[in-house]
Amino acid sequence: MTTAGVCRYPRRRWVWTAAVCLAALLAGGATAQSLVRKGAVHAAPAGAKARADVARFSQRVAAVLGGGHAEKAYWGILVADRDTGETLYDLNADHFFAPASNAKIFTTALALGTLGRNYRFRTTLEAGARLDPEGRLAGDLRLVGRGDPDISNRKIPYAGRFERDGPVEKVLAELADGAAGQGLREVDGDIVADDSYFPYDPYPAGWSVGDLFFTFGAPVSALAFNDNEVSIEVQPGLRVGDPASIATEPAAALGSVTQEITTGPAGAKPEVAVVRQPGVNFLLLRGTAPLGYTHIKIDLALTAPGEAAGQALKQLLEARGVRVKGGVRVEHAPPPETTAAGEPILRHSAEPATERDPVVLAEHVSAPLLESVRVTNKVSQNLHAELFLRAVGREKLGTGSTAAGLKVERDFLQAAGVPDEDVVLTDGSGLSRGDLVTPRAVVTLLRYAWRQPWGRDFVSTLPVAGVDGTLEDRMKKTAASGMIEAKTGAIEHVHALSGYATTLRGERLAFAIFCNNDSQRGPNGSATIDAVATAMVETLGIESAPKKKK
Template identity: 40%
Template structure:
């Protein structure tokens, strides 16, 4: 599949923005943009210190650094060398490393192989092998519906004359290792899309999408699942109530351990809005292959054997020099993956990208190899090994640690990088698509901030760029750890800090 028109237009827009970014970053050979008002570093620092030390934020551990990208001058810092939990700010590291190592035009290939012969009657002897290489977007993200890519592969088989598969479907996920999750991810998180298991053969973000609407009071909520498949079973034990009383169990989902038998339970208010929850599957490669088999059958290609077979060990992969390539899906370029990770904070895509980095640069699709490749890049950037501790690509693990100073060093480097415009363009902007959509509206920072958010329990972070209209580009990182406050309270403090900086260096 090619890139959507929207993605192509986005890429063109980023190319058009590059000259403007170059000027902000102060590349060698360009004239620096002078401040129209003299910056008051001391005044900004006093205001930020007062904010971080005021109640109720005074018990929070704050780390921050703000640097003028062009000159390298540090405008403010607080615990800048201190290792802190960054949450999703960790995604900045893997996306930068991947753009550097793989380039924005890198594409994933998902292949269909056969080891048997195609007989004149349209029967394919042997098995049909669905071979994954880590594509995060075998889904409806860039095409019309979650199974559209599988339908296109089925059409390719039909064009070759395939009418029946004598064997079964083999899901080959051996391009990566068989380790699906990190041991320190929270058990409850593993039920949901944001901690879905990682596989070289992934489908629909390795999740089932449940759309929930209230029913009549006293009756179950109206819950539909997509894509429909025999891969999972679903029981609806929910209840629609006039209101969800304090202490009552609100709607939730669970699975029988180790299975894809899923149950919805708890109360849904009769006046609740329609919403969609994405529930993670067990064994994503089998999920992909099962839905693919169901798609083949819906398209008129019969498959003799069921259920599917999953291969995880590369030594047991049925793909060899005698295998025939029948069809192949080629993904949108890596630029689209980077956008999904930074703009929408897609955790699974960050983990798939980290393992891709390991496979392409270290020859092994594992977290260990991906982390080693990421560290290679960070050392070249100037970030010492003791400035970061890496557990995953997404920031979901609380074992990830990074200093605010290291994040700012990375941000400064990327604005001068050949792919800096793409990296910059992947960051959320106030009022735009992504995690800053509802922040900074009607504030002096509304047209200045391009930054990645981060949230875990007791952790909030914000790192990126400030592009004051009348000043130089600033790189910043602000991280809050060890707070016992509501996340919204700490987000308000982060936003207030950013507005303080913009006012101080815009002269407004």
């Protein structure tokens, strides 16, 4: 696995020192409530006028965090008036926390603020020469990716977390149609999946090896295909003991597969194990599929997305009568350069490795960036966030490395008034364990984003409590439903929720809620955060006439 240099800012050794300091603090018995009692934090701004609503909220938070697993975890909360910046509640707001997917707030705000809502990605089919009169191409046909996150069948504009439209190959089919429409009938060379627009660095620093098997740990590539994911469906045979069958989507997504799944008795529990080594395009499937069982689906990260895209394109061309004499190969740019001390070296990237004056046979232009950002924040799509970060680096510094994107991000955050010492990020998605931010940094950025010309667009990309995205099933039938627009975050022992809220009394808030070192998983882990967020909506605000946000 390649290792990207940490742009920043402080070195990775310092990052882990901060994390160890937090762990040591907790090991000494400092829970969220004991920190409040010891005066390490304050539940209302020092010197601020007394507000009964703030006192009520503080009491609610103390009750929620004061027992069970919540008391053993480490909490950071900052609630401020969105427009004035007045701090209403502060618990460890200047301490570091792992943000998980709340890091996407930084990345997507950066993308909208630097690239603009109408920025588009181009994916092309290119040749080194014109076709001869018979439609023959002398040489290779290149599929050139430039960071488009939506080479898939996901519905754009966003229509729901799981909404799809047509086959996963539909964008590649569009390109194949375009090339055939230009008269292409034969390719003498190979199909080249050109991934060279970004330096080859599929896994950012701080990603855990165990995450790389799963869809949320899919490798980052300038030529991304189907979110760099593959779905495997297992169907039992007709009789007990018969071999099961498998089907993959995309169909050409996997390299070598050994399938040792047999059909088990009806009513038995399905048991399928996946054996896979990181970075190796080989898969072993073992286990049993019960007779009559209709749905066993396994979603995994693609190990070689460029190869999968190239193979899919080759099949699509052949289905349209285009003969491809060669095979499929992938071309990457060199990995990012670093100094002997591990610091990144930023160099201007070359154009994709096609001939000097390529003949473009077909082109796909993505939807506007705003639509891609909306998908990314609503569903918390890690790969897309990483692609945005690299696209920013490529556009602003001439190289699409993670380090370049983080350098632009640092300047962006300084302009937003976020102290450099409050943010340590090593990736764009928040999957990295090297990421640390303070709640104050998040709220500062949220308030800055709201004041920008693109601020309303940014807010529109966030999940809405009880309504859509990753908050669709959270805070339903509570006062917070429809009143909170916020980004969720969750990795092992980490939960987060940051964004905007409108209280029942009409006060507009920006907030960040972080929970680290939590033993709870899934819905159990997010329930405490939801209770704090609901209390915020119910109690804060000084207007006497309750009103619902329109």
